[in-house]
Amino acid sequence: MTISFQNIKFAYGNQDVLHGVSGDLKSGRFYAIVGPNGCGKSTLIKCLDNILHPHTGTIELDGVSIKKIRKKELAKKVAYVAQTSKIIFPLDVFSTVLLGRRPHVGWLPGEKDRKLVNRIIDELGLSDLIMRNIDEISGGELQRVQIARALAQEPSVLLLDEPTSSLDLKYQIEVMQLLKQVSENKKITIVTVIHDLNLATRYANRFILMKKGRIIAHGGKEVINEENIKTLYETEVQKISHGTQTYILPV
Numbered sequence: 561m562t563i564s565f566q567n568i569k570f571a572y573g574n575q576d577v578l579h580g581v582s583g584d585l586k587s588g589r590f591y592a593i594v595g596p597n598g599c600g601k602s603t604l605i606k607c608l609d610n611i612l613h614p615h616t617g618t619i620e621l622d623g624v625s626i627k628k629i630r631k632k633e634l635a636k637k638v639a640y641v642a643q644t645s646k647i648i649f650p651l652d653v654f655s656t657v658l659l660g661r662r663p664h665v666g667w668l669p670g671e672k673d674r675k676l677v678n679r680i681i682d683e684l685g686l687s688d689l690i691m692r693n694i695d696e697i698s699g700g701e702l703q704r705v706q707i708a709r710a711l712a713q714e715p716s717v718l719l720l721d722e723p724t725s726s727l728d729l730k731y732q733i734e735v736m737q738l739l740k741q742v743s744e745n746k747k748i749t750i751v752t753v754i755h756d757l758n759l760a761t762r763y764a765n766r767f768i769l770m771k772k773g774r775i776i777a778h779g780g781k782e783v784i785n786e787e788n789i790k791t792l793y794e795t796e797v798q799k800i801s802h803g804t805q806t807y808i809l810p811v
């Protein structure tokens with residue numbers, strides 16, 4: 561599914577945050593949105609999930625305006641993992657992930673749904689916590705639960721806001737690897753905001769570089785170069801190759 565946004569402008573009160581950003585995000589691709597703190601990354605993905613409403617511009621899912629898609633229908637197509645999530649219902653891990661099935665099955669999940677949820681819980685290394693309440697798990701575990709719930713939603717577009725920010729090294733790699741696999745195998749459009757450039761270049765295949773509410777570059781791995789990164793963060797960096805991997809390091 562293609563999510564297309566054209567000339568999006570957004571302001572919080574009188575603070576302009578997005579100054580007319582555009583892009584076409586296609587299925588089977590894994591997009592990383594990178595850029596300095598406060599440049600509008602989270603605001604953009606909240607607009608893409610219809611949580612925030614741009615003042616100007618259009619957002620379409622396969623050519624249909626998201627404004628015209630009913631909330632429940634949108635939830636079948638687009639899943640969103642917030643940067644920080646408030647625990648509203650302290651359910652156990654299994655029930656929380658099962659909530660991801662709600663747009664598809666309402667309140668009555670069947671055996672197939674439970675099997676899917678168990679598989680995803682296993683893939684995210686949460687099996688030992690399955691009956692634990694989510695207000696009694698660590699920040700990194702909770703982050704994996706939120707990702708699991710979004711995957712249980714079986715969306716066509718998955719939007720994530722810094723999904724690895726609370727994860728240790730092992731789970732940063734496992735989660736990014738899983739997202740890459742899901743984008744390739746299920747042809748999901750994955751869009752993640754991420755600060756770790758090296759993690760992003762290792763797993764994502766498309767990059768959107770944002771600065772002060774504008775997209776300053778987008779494309780494949782070639783856009784993660786010294787010049788662009790210096791422009792983005794106003795910091796000197798060096799690109800180093802090691803095997804097939806490239807690393808961006810501050811000088």
Ligand SMILES: Nc1ncnc2c1ncn2[C@@H]1O[C@H](COP(=O)(O)OP(=O)(O)OP(=O)(O)O)[C@@H](O)[C@H]1O
Binds near residue numbers: 600
């Ligand atoms: N609810 C809000 N009300 C008012 N201003 C906000 C709100 N949310 C964000 N902002 C402001 O909008 C700008 C963009 O914020 P946004 O969260 O989109 O940035 P970001 O690129 O995701 O930042 P970070 O990397 O720090 O998470 C910032 O200046 C921020 O202070």
